[in-house]
Amino acid sequence: MRKSRYDAVIVGGGLAGLSTAAYLAHQGKKVALLERGKLGGRAMTIQLKGYQFNFGAHAIYARDTSYLTKIENDLGLRIQWEDFTQLKAKYDMGEDTSVIPSNIGGLLQTKLLKGMDKFRFAYHMLFTTLGFEKGDPNLSIQEWIDLRKISPAVKEMMLNLATTNFFSGDPDSIPSDVFFSYYRRLFKTNIPVSFIQGGWKVLIEEFKRVIKQNGGEIHEKTKITHINSNQDFVTEVQTKRHSYSAEDFIFAIPPEELQKLFQETPIQSDLERYTDYEPTYVMFYDVGLKKRIESDYTYIFDKDRQIFITDISYYDMEAAPPGGQLLQAVGYLNQHEINDTGAHEEMIQRMEQFYDKHFEGWRKQLAIPRASKKPVLQAIRWAMNQRGLPTHFSKLQNAHFAGDWCQGVGQLSELSFSSAYQVSQRILAKKGAIKGA
Ligand SMILES: Cc1cc2nc3c(=O)[nH]c(=O)nc-3n(C[C@H](O)[C@H](O)[C@H](O)COP(=O)(O)OP(=O)(O)OC[C@H]3O[C@@H](n4cnc5c(N)ncnc54)[C@H](O)[C@@H]3O)c2cc1C
Numbered sequence: 001m002r003k004s005r006y007d008a009v010i011v012g013g014g015l016a017g018l019s020t021a022a023y024l025a026h027q028g029k030k031v032a033l034l035e036r037g038k039l040g041g042r043a044m045t046i047q048l049k050g051y052q053f054n055f056g057a058h059a060i061y062a063r064d065t066s067y068l069t070k071i072e073n074d075l076g077l078r079i080q081w082e083d084f085t086q087l088k089a090k091y092d093m094g095e096d097t098s099v100i101p102s103n104i105g106g107l108l109q110t111k112l113l114k115g116m117d118k119f120r121f122a123y124h125m126l127f128t129t130l131g132f133e134k135g136d137p138n139l140s141i142q143e144w145i146d147l148r149k150i151s152p153a154v155k156e157m158m159l160n161l162a163t164t165n166f167f168s169g170d171p172d173s174i175p176s177d178v179f180f181s182y183y184r185r186l187f188k189t190n191i192p193v194s195f196i197q198g199g200w201k202v203l204i205e206e207f208k209r210v211i212k213q214n215g216g217e218i219h220e221k222t223k224i225t226h227i228n229s230n231q232d233f234v235t236e237v238q239t240k241r242h243s244y245s246a247e248d249f250i251f252a253i254p255p256e257e258l259q260k261l262f263q264e265t266p267i268q269s270d271l272e273r274y275t276d277y278e279p280t281y282v283m284f285y286d287v288g289l290k291k292r293i294e295s296d297y298t299y300i301f302d303k304d305r306q307i308f309i310t311d312i313s314y315y316d317m318e319a320a321p322p323g324g325q326l327l328q329a330v331g332y333l334n335q336h337e338i339n340d341t342g343a344h345e346e347m348i349q350r351m352e353q354f355y356d357k358h359f360e361g362w363r364k365q366l367a368i369p370r371a372s373k374k375p376v377l378q379a380i381r382w383a384m385n386q387r388g389l390p391t392h393f394s395k396l397q398n399a400h401f402a403g404d405w406c407q408g409v410g411q412l413s414e415l416s417f418s419s420a421y422q423v424s425q426r427i428l429a430k431k432g433a434i435k436g437a
Helices: 015-026 067-075 104-109 116-129 139-145 153-163 174-186 200-213 255-259 266-277 340-357 412-429
Strands: 003-011 031-034 047-048 052-055 060-061 081-083 090-092 097-099 195-196 217-221 226-229 234-238 242-251 280-289 297-301 307-311 324-330 366-372 376-378 399-400
Touching: 003 015, 003 090, 003 234, 015 031, 015 067, 015 200, 015 242, 015 412, 031 104, 031 200, 031 242, 052 234, 052 242, 052 280, 052 324, 052 366, 067 412, 081 234, 090 324, 097 104, 116 153, 116 174, 139 153, 153 174, 234 366, 242 412, 280 340, 297 340, 324 340, 399 412
Parallel strands: 003 031, 003 242, 031 217, 090 297, 242 399
Antiparallel strands: 047 052, 060 195, 081 195, 090 097, 226 234, 234 242, 280 324, 280 366, 280 376, 297 307, 307 324
8 A cells, every 4th residue: 555644634625625725735734635526525616508607606705704715815815706786685575676684784775674673673783793692502593583572574584584594494493593693794794795706616726726836735536435543643544545644634524424434433423413414405596598687686585485596697707608697596495305306396496487587588598507406505504403513522633624514604615614724723733833923
């Protein structure tokens, strides 16, 4: 068996693994990144007929306060951003539409709240932003609201926000402390949503550039099948033919993969429960159109149908050929619908009707559709009694964990970036090894 030694070996080349490898390489560590398939993991960009389909909207939430921005600045990543126009994000209210209030500007514009209710809601926003409103891990947001004397309109607004941002039609499943910590971040931001010009592939290429420029190694099609450990430390990870040893190991692979690898290690039983946790599944239906259909909004959400449409090419100029348009409909799948093909078909129909309503004439302009029926949006869903995996267990001192299944900040890729950042800082702090520190 061939053997190599590094300062840090990173297993998994999704956004979490890539950002950790780039961060550590940039700080002078000798790194190897091992990915079983292609780099990017679930953050994929696929080009078809001149349209760029991202596996997901590559929307970054609260960019100004995000860990991705910290990483971008620290590593000098070259990314061009296009920020969401807030007043173009609307609720479908049947006959009418209204602005979704995600900060004070949106609050003043929304028709969902009137008169005193605007002040009442603003009061809740202020309380949340200042950190006085914390919620309770044992109460869902629905239960939390029910226990308080909140006016029906404010109550409905909070429940709308919960379902809009947590990819769940069920406010009973969203822990209230998670709800408030999420909104504390969102209400403070000046940039609620941004898109990366060129999609995920641009970010992946940038991470690759930093790793390579700093002497790091990237090995694709390299599946780790075995790890060796002693009582306190991981000593090596292995493919069939190669052994990689290091001072530190970062596992940026999902819980079911971790469980397989960590059998007969001191943390085997600690990992078990995370494999049982449910992911968040959604359904995507993207349509590439030959000719742009103008609209007053670039994001429209229908809470009754649990569907929203984003005009991706409005923000990402590279997503469609000149004059064309790329729209994306996302629908929430309830747990009982996940493996139900009938429910998937119904969802597609609902999405097509929603396109008909808001982008009339899209069928005539259709150049290419692309549906994705059951992708894992977030590997561990924010739900009552489901919490993220710790980024470290004291029993195995040099093993670290990162990914959107880990404890961190925000949702989706921000969980990958924040856990990656935390892990990188911990490794660098160990010997005071931060460059320039
Ligand atoms: C349809 C869709 C839409 C999305 N939209 C958004 C969005 O708009 N905004 C946003 O912020 N996020 C979005 N996300 C979420 C975002 O894509 C994920 O949070 C992020 O990509 C997760 O990255 P990760 O590195 O944590 O995990 P992953 O991408 O799952 O990476 C894990 C990697 O580990 C590799 N691996 C596994 N086992 C092994 C092994 N044994 N050896 C070597 N390698 C291994 C896998 O091949 C994979 O590449 C979306 C996701 C989906 C699916």
